[in-house]
Amino acid sequence: MKSILFILMSSIALSGFGQLTFEKSEYSARREKLMDKIPDGMVILRGAPLPPGDSPFYQFNNLMYFTGMEVPNLILIIDGVHRTSTLFLTISVNEAKGEGIPVDLVQDPGRFNGIEKIMPFDDFTGFVTGQAKNQCILYTPFNAEELQGEVSAEKTQSLKKSMSKDEWDGRLTRELQFVARLREKFPDNEVKDCSAFISDLRKIKSKAEIDVMREAGRIGREAHLAFIKSTGVGVKEWDLANLFEFTCKKEGAQGLAYNTIIMSAENIPYGHYHRYNRTLKEGDFVVLDAGPDYKYYTIDFSTSFPANGKFTAKQKELYELANGIREVCVHRYKPGITLRQVGQDIKKYLQDNGYNPDEQRFKGLISYGGYNHSIGMAVHDGMGTFHGPDEVLQEGFVFACDINMMYPDIEIGIRLEDTVVVTKNGCEILSAGLPRTVMEVEKTMSGR
Secondary structure, rough: OOOOOOOOOOHHHEOOOEEEEOOOOHHHHHHHHHHHOOOEEEEEEEEEOOOOOOOOOOHHHHHHHHHOOOOOOOOOEOOOOOOOOEEOOOOOOHHHOOOOOOHHHHHOOHHHHOOOOEEEEHHHHHHHHHHHOOOOOOEEEOOOOOOOOHHHHHHHHHHHHHHOOOOOOOOOOOHHHHHHHHHHHOOOEEEEEEEHHHHHHHHHHHHHHHHHHHHHHHHHHHHHHHHHOOOOOOEHHOOOOOOOOHHHHHHOOOOOOOOEEEEEEHOOOOOOOOOOOOOOOOOOEEEEOOOOOEEEEEOEEEEEEEOOOOOOOOHHHHHHHHHHHHHHHHHHOOOOOHHHHHHHHHHHHHHOOOOOOOOHHHHHHHHHHHHHHEEOOOOOOHHOOOOOHOOOOOEHHHHHEEEEEEEEEHEEEEEEEEEEEOOOOOOOEEEOOOOOOOOHHHHHHHHH
């Protein structure tokens, strides 16, 4: 006899008693938009399994996007033919109570996210077999699913390199193994990749998502300020990294968007350096690239500053150049413009201020309108549908404006990165409030 069916929603996924992060209409609208893309079939999404050991459980981003439920071993079917959604899971009352979740929260999931059908996990195979007889197309993501701090495209390539292409391993990724099983069990049905469909949906954020990311921005700003104010000669990078994470969690984040990056001295050239193996010295210039993960949404900020709190003449010159380019970008972003067009404004700014835009250090900034990438549930969100310099900005698009200029020969690195939201008439800077001018940085550090 099958155990009683319940939905287990952890407190991390709940913004209040009986509430998911978003309203029911938000989740329903997301599933309906995906149905519009698959009128000839159904999407099958598998949730994250329980982690080994005592590691905390995090749901895959795609399952959180469509259901809002932080529950292990879910399967969600979004049917574009019949325009319904079905969730498969089995969990006992005791397991639910053991997590401290009120029973009324777990008895009626549709009340919270609008999913029409709930079925036992063991019924999945029979259900898909029945649907497959209609020769509908079976859609599922071919790219790797994301956990906290992961990026689908990058994770996919990493797994292929370490597993699939390793002559002593040869395993498929979890997702491609599922694709192979679907093709084996349903040879008369076409199995297609829906990664790009979902990536495209996640790319443009709703007002509710932007509200969450705005709070993530506040948390990230507080953590950057705490880090900057605690930086000084003789301070260990290890202590600063721990301070950043502590501040994020104290302010409400569930974790970090990615490993906190701290670059200084001989480590300036390494864009993702996170060994934290230096004690800051006189003359060091520090780059902090870090952000929180809040309710499954991430923020990406970078700040740069002298360890002793006072810019040298050379540090000031290079910093003000980078910040000038940043100002051009954030004042130019608006709907309808491409990043390539923003790059031309950078070029004009350099010419007007006596710089040669043909110098190698400006090449990427001009080509791409800043080193940009989309941001959302992953720090490189929706990159499968990001068009680089030809991206036409749309209202609700959230991305990084990353001005990155490294001078390893003199151990100075300038990285000024903002997360921005394209609005109706321009953009909103989610990192607003961080010290950006030389005067603002020195004033912030003077109160250490």
